[in-house]
Amino acid sequence: MRHDAPLPAGQALPLRGAPAGPGATPVPLAPAAIAAFNDLLHELHPDAPHVDQAALASMARWLDGLPVHEAEALLQARLGRLEELRRMCEDPDWQLEPALARRIRRLLDYVEQTRDLIPDDLPRLGRLDDALLVELAWPMIADELEDFRDFCRFRDENGGHADRERWLRTRLEEGALWEQLHRVRNQHYVDYGPLEGGLRVV
Template sequence: MRMFHPTPTAQPLPFDHMYSGMGARETAAAIELNDAAVVQFDQLLHEIHADAPRVDTDRLEQLAAWLLKLPTQQAREVIESRLERVRELRTLLDDEDWDADEATHARIGKLLSYIDREDDLIADRIPVLGQLDDVLLIELAWPAFADEAEDYRDFIAYRDVNHPDGAADERRAAWVRERLDEVALWQHAMWVREQHYAPWNLPRGLFRVA
């Protein structure tokens, strides 16, 4: 059983329910998939996120068939909601207040480089399906970015409300201090709450009513 992995949206793509050997050949007229190009796509995915599920032609065709069956507006929302996560990653890289490590920069760079290509696995000009490969890459590679993206969103929320002073590293440090203070306060509240309960090893006669 595959363990839960974070996804870029609340509604994950149904990729986990698609299997090799069950290709949806009715999509062949809509997209032309080159098996060698699919292998390269899969290799790139695993360079970004080594634990991602494998992508092959059959599973990609099934996903394309699923997307084509959706109402047009819903299909657009599937695409756009994931591309919005890409815009967040671009902002993260460009924000001088945020200091992602080199490995994260490299992974995001590989993702963006693929998405910005015109000669990727599925031509972007194809209606509905043109960005399917882009959003699938985002979806399956997202665990490699999820923690960083969540921290960055939290930092942005803190910065927008508190407007911390100082240089970039000082603003990040102020955010970290506030979050650590919140954790300490929560831990103290839990400790106080536990004090309201009698220890398990108190003498039995202590609460006996005559």
């Protein structure tokens, strides 16, 4: 069964088939910058879709046609997740696998640039490329971030003292216990075999 890719927020941005309004593209899109964006995107998440000029132009017109507060909320719903990523990267008790740590830092570095695919100071649209990169790269982050959230809960439950190894060992032990209890509930304690000769009332 195919599952949809995890998303950082609600419904996916309309990369394909955005209901774009009429008019020219409200943002300059240099082919070399689009190519660099795709190179970074596929470095972060090799299975991400390719982003072309037509899709970006359509999305820009779509976003530009939304009410200001709605457009800002859509972008912030994605960009607001970055603080949690920074906390995960900086947490001394949660040692990230080095390759994943490098990819997350590459994502954070891009978002912090002001002169990237779409300049950040462009009214209304300046953070569209940042939000889109977060969303399309999210599948490479989602499982790790979910584990980190669970680790933070575990650490809080243990007085703020825990590391990743202890968290993992405890969760594995809990999983083994759950499997044992599940097996016990679904089996008879004694198997007497079939009754021979049926029941006889004396």
